[in-house]
Amino acid sequence: MSEKEKKYDIVDKINALSDKLGLSREHRTLLGIKDTDDPNIKELYLKEGSWNNEEPWFAIEDNNEKKAYAFIPAEAFAQIIDTLRHAQQENFNLKLEKTIWQNIPADFEDVWVVAMEEIRKYAQQNDPDKPVSVDLDKLIKKIKKEHPNLFINIKDFMPPQMNQLQDNHD
Numbered sequence: 552m553s554e555k556e557k558k559y560d561i562v563d564k565i566n567a568l569s570d571k572l573g574l575s576r577e578h579r580t581l582l583g584i585k586d587t588d589d590p591n592i593k594e595l596y597l598k599e600g601s602w603n604n605e606e607p608w609f610a611i612e613d614n615n616e617k618k619a620y621a622f623i624p625a626e627a628f629a630q631i632i633d634t635l636r637h638a639q640q641e642n643f644n645l646k647l648e649k650t651i652w653q654n655i656p657a658d659f660e661d662v663w664v665v666a667m668e669e670i671r672k673y674a675q676q677n678d679p680d681k682p683v684s685v686d687l688d689k690l691i692k693k694i695k696k697e698h699p700n701l702f703i704n705i706k707d708f709m710p711p712q713m714n715q716l717q718d719n720h721d
Contacts, residue, residue: 582610650687
């Protein structure tokens with residue numbers, strides 16, 4: 552691949568990303584990153600666009616045009632992190648809800664409260680700087696064992712002869 556093709560390849564990727572973000576090309580800022588005599592200092596220069604744009608800025612290293620960077624305002628970055636955390640929380644809640652329903656709760660809300668309390672206890676016992684990782688299947692099985700009254704036992708709805716057959720297989 553020639554140098555010109557490499558340059559266009561990364562610019563094409565930046566253009567595709569800009570399109571996904573809904574940024575028009577005339578509002579996009581493209582910067583170059585130049586080496587200096589000091590290995591601890593790089594120089595940014597404007598290739599396209601304007602220094603005044605509020606939109607993310609994209610930068611390409613002059614000596615490695617396979618690498619591109621995006622610069623965004625700290626406030627926008629904080630919003631992205633908040634959005635990701637919210638999505639992660641929603642995903643966790645959906646997984647917990649699914650796991651509870653799979654175990655046939657007698658009262659979903661009661662099981663949810665017990666599960667959240669167990670998760671809080673677990674989180675307090677571990678390093679507060681690390682994300683909590685909980686095996687939800689094990690958690691609900693533990694709750695089911697400790698609080699069987701919170702779940703429906705299918706055996707209770709089977710005719711006695713079916714229970715006898717089931718017990719023989721266990």
